[in-house]
Amino acid sequence: MNKTDNPTLEDVARAAGVSTATISRSINEPDKVAQKTRDRICEVINKLGYTPNFGGRALASKRTNIVGAVIPTMANAMFASGLQAFQETLSASGVTLLVASSGYNSDHELEQIRTLITHGADGLLLIGAARPKATMDFLHLRNIPFVIGWHYDNDPQRLFAGFDNHKAAQVMCDAVLQLGHRRVAMIGGITDGNDRAKSRIDGVRHAVANFAGDAVLLDILEADYTLENGGNAFAKLMSATPAPTAIICGNDVLAAGAVVRASDLGLKVPDDVSITGFDDINLATVVRPALTTMRVPQTDMGRSAARLLLARLAENRQVRSIEFEAELIRRQSLAPPGG
């Protein structure tokens, strides 16, 4: 598994007729080296195809310029584009991204965190705030700098780059109730190990409970984020008596699955039943009727998470959490009940 022997700093130093320190400087602090020397060194470096050895550098400088991210899965468009922005922002600062996925499982998450730290991550991006004590203890014991994305709350001890899922879900549910819906149901993500999914459900619960009227939340189903599951949950909800007039989904994939299934079942959306989504991914705009959904600033969150983490790693004491707002996007899948 070894690479063939690559040139070392010393090889370059010898070939350029200077000391290793000068080479090191010309790479890391170029302005501290005379132009002429630098040019010569640069030439030699190219000729030899030299690149610094990672281990040596990490050992001597006590940093790797690698940060890690543990996300539920890259296969969910919502995380993929945020992660893309996170990576691009890091890259602009010469920092590289190590990724691992938890599959929404918190034991697995701890394992992955350990792995990333073992592999040299200087800091981490984690998704959501809820995690077992063992995980928090490890993070704390090892004094690991980390940012929490896709979630926001007021805890000043933590660094967040996210939005309030509870509030966003409440906004959506309020919009549904305002239109006159009184029998509402929900298809949410699996709440176990996923505090964002749980917050969205709680937000809907809260909105219905606090509504100045007689609205009722008929049922809440949890499902993994697939079109198929969304469709199945939809069918189940609609087979109840009385059926809901609006179904709030915790995710666009579930909602798109529901819309497609509605059509298969001969139900008209939004005439027979309204359906709402969450996240505003591509799927939401392509399905017919297009989904009324909460737009989540994925790219902004990814970028901000990177900035926060970089600042934190630079020991900038001014670093503070950033709260984003999810935005209600009205499209055709939501309308007043009864057509």
Next chain:
Amino acid sequence: MNKTDNPTLEDVARAAGVSTATISRSINEPDKVAQKTRDRICEVINKLGYTPNFGGRALASKRTNIVGAVIPTMANAMFASGLQAFQETLSASGVTLLVASSGYNSDHELEQIRTLITHGADGLLLIGAARPKATMDFLHLRNIPFVIGWHYDNDPQRLFAGFDNHKAAQVMCDAVLQLGHRRVAMIGGITDGNDRAKSRIDGVRHAVANFAGDAVLLDILEADYTLENGGNAFAKLMSATPAPTAIICGNDVLAAGAVVRASDLGLKVPDDVSITGFDDINLATVVRPALTTMRVPQTDMGRSAARLLLARLAENRQVRSIEFEAELIRRQSLAPPGG
């Protein structure tokens, strides 16, 4: 940016009353250490919260157990799910994934390759076979083990885990022609720096040119993979005289955009015009009519790419490229011309 000082091997050795070599062994080759000693060491390690320093380990052992991937973008569902599988497979072998994105730009790709190597990647996953000489030279000069994904050809010098884009596009185009279409147009991805997009276009060209009849490829437009671009290209193609009866898209996102735009323009798919996609992502099944498309085994490619790379890094000489087959998935967006 430094971490607080963590315990070192020497701390553990002192506390356990043995030498550093024994600690090292008990971590890396446990069977070479006596059971009793090992137990004591393990206890001390836990008490101290020791984890090996990454730099020291990398320096001494000349390996990092990190591999890198440079993909065009994680925001494209096609790469996201493949990358997810790649990462999961690596993870099962204790290897961690460093990711970088090229944005379909080959200069940027070289830069990212350098970055990943600088950050300790033992090997790489790259997408597609075509790259500038400078990139190939670097890869070769540094003797970097790498696998090429999402592409396959017969070059025995290289390691591929992919499929033949040319052939797949040809299969799709043949299917279109078989149904009786004679005026065909294409919306492909930007070919500059993207050999897969180019191969798909060439495959269509080839199919039309070799068709035993009078089929004509009216026009080929290139567009970035967005719904909007797909829609715009569609509108442009349909405004020509004569208009195509079938439009082959190099990607499901473009095709979905085209289908949606068709509906906006009052055109019926497939009655007025057939549209086909490529990749078979979620979007293809949700849009109405659903897309006839080529299913690409993204997850399998990701997993295989990981296995190939791991085998290559283990200096297994038996490693050979794997060719996958794309599969034609017939749905409603393609039908004989003229309704």
Next chain:
DNA sequence: TTGAAAGCGCTAACAT
């Protein structure tokens, strides 16, 4: 089965 000790390649403090 265990220990001693020689590096691995680099950075950074200090000296010039």
Next chain:
DNA sequence: ATGTTAGCGCTTTCAA
């Protein structure tokens, strides 16, 4: 502006 040099924490012979 450049050189000298002492580690950084670990793995790995070689010896015991």
